[in-house]
Amino acid sequence: MPYAYDPQNVFARILRGEIPCKTVLETEHSLAFHDIAAQAPVHVLVIPRGPYVNHDHFALDASADEIVDFTRAVAKVCAALGVSPGEGGAGYRLIANSGPDSHQEVPHLHVHVLAGRALGRMLTPVG
Ligand code: AMP
Numbered sequence: 001m002p003y004a005y006d007p008q009n010v011f012a013r014i015l016r017g018e019i020p021c022k023t024v025l026e027t028e029h030s031l032a033f034h035d036i037a038a039q040a041p042v043h044v045l046v047i048p049r050g051p052y053v054n055h056d057h058f059a060l061d062a063s064a065d066e067i068v069d070f071t072r073a074v075a076k077v078c079a080a081l082g083v084s085p086g087e088g089g090a091g092y093r094l095i096a097n098s099g100p101d102s103h104q105e106v107p108h109l110h111v112h113v114l115a116g117r118a119l120g121r122m123l124t125p126v127g
Pocket of ligand 1: 010019021034035036037038045096097103104105106107
């Protein structure tokens with residue numbers, strides 16, 4: 001089933017300049033900005049400029065140029081924030097919530113870059 005993209009989602013509005021954001025990085029196909037409700041000392045969102053609902057939509061439908069740009073934008077953000085392990089940083093966690101079980105709230109692909117403290121185990125066990 002093809003993905004239906006909602007052009008009124010909050011990140012589409014940020015991309016159109018209708019809502020402000022605290023920009024970290026801009027590239028041809030990607031934008032990175034600080035999360036409005038940071039859950040770690042570093043909490044940045046990286047989004048593609050194209051209308052992709054989630055990671056699998058993007059991975060299957062985006063052009064190679066968009067995918068390379070986006071993947072490298074995430075790495076550039078980590079380097080700019082000083083958290084890349086390859087450059088002496090203490091590391092980071094990437095999260096890309098996709099679909100209802102993941103609790104995705106904004107239906108435009110975004111990668112959360114979380115860093116700045118020890119982040120603990122990946123998931124809190126339930127049940
Ligand atoms: P998710 O639950 O993975 O869809 O995450 C959506 C994220 O978008 C949350 O961490 C929100 O705090 C963040 N968010 C929502 N609106 C804005 C906004 N206007 N500017 C920056 N971040 C936002």
